[in-house]
Amino acid sequence: MAAPLVPPGQRVVPTLRRLDLGVVPRVPLEKWDLRVTGEVESPAQWSWAEFAALPRVKISADFHCVTGWSRLGNAWEGVAFREVAERVRPKPTAVSAMLHTGEGYTTSLPLSVLLDDDVLFATHLDGAPIPVEHGGPMRLIVPKRYAWKSAKWVRQVDFLARHEPGYWEVRGYSDTADPWTEDRYSL
Ligand SMILES: Nc1nc2c(c(=O)[nH]1)N[C@H]1C(S)=C(S)[C@@H](COP(=O)(O)O)O[C@H]1N2
Ligand SMILES: [Mo]
Numbered sequence: 673m674a675a676p677l678v679p680p681g682q683r684v685v686p687t688l689r690r691l692d693l694g695v696v697p698r699v700p701l702e703k704w705d706l707r708v709t710g711e712v713e714s715p716a717q718w719s720w721a722e723f724a725a726l727p728r729v730k731i732s733a734d735f736h737c738v739t740g741w742s743r744l745g746n747a748w749e750g751v752a753f754r755e756v757a758e759r760v761r762p763k764p765t766a767v768s769a770m771l772h773t774g775e776g777y778t779t780s781l782p783l784s785v786l787l788d789d790d791v792l793f794a795t796h797l798d799g800a801p802i803p804v805e806h807g808g809p810m811r812l813i814v815p816k817r818y819a820w821k822s823a824k825w826v827r828q829v830d831f832l833a834r835h836e837p838g839y840w841e842v843r844g845y846s847d848t849a850d851p852w853t854e855d856r857y858s859l
Pocket of ligand 1: 736773806807821825
């Protein structure tokens with residue numbers, strides 16, 4: 673039997689559905705920056721021009737929202753999480769990172785997940801800059817986790833010596849969030 677296209681309990685939709693807390697942070701590129709802080713040897717603060725000049729990757733990946741929709745084959749382009757980590761050099765004590773975003777949303781992941789090949793800070797979707805409603809100018813993409821881990825409008829990456837839960841994780845959603853095992857809730 674062929675492997676299923678989508679995880680259990682998901683249906684395919686043709687385009688991303690917008691899902692967030694209802695506030696879209698609009699920051700002109702000349703005012704945008706990314707701060708990388710916490711348990712790292714070289715904390716960084718990059719302007720848009722500096723961030724956009726980092727080496728780039730492209731991936732094709734499916735996107736699974738815990739509310740039951742999946743959009744398949746998204747063509748993301750941006751900067752690998754690993755590329756950023758190599759520049760700031762996480763200390764041996766770093767185990768996790770918290771993503772902080774323009775409107776105050778947060779989510780966190782263990783470094784073992786974030787350092788995977790397919791995790792990136794995406795600036796482009798399907799060949800065009802990501803629309804602001806979908807996280808432009810830059811969002812995290814974590815293909816192997818439910819989409820609430822794919823933080824839109826990322827402005828700070830804080831490396832942590834002890835894992836901490838983010839916005840949805842403290843509200844009953846799973847910390848691990850694996851779509852293939854329907855790992856939706858922590859309750
Ligand atoms: N900053 C931020 N990122 C976020 C969210 C949010 O509320 N704020 N919602 C998450 C959820 S639950 C989903 S399903 C996806 C939706 O991404 P989309 O709106 O581009 O489809 O963004 C995720 N990233
Ligand atoms: Mo979601």
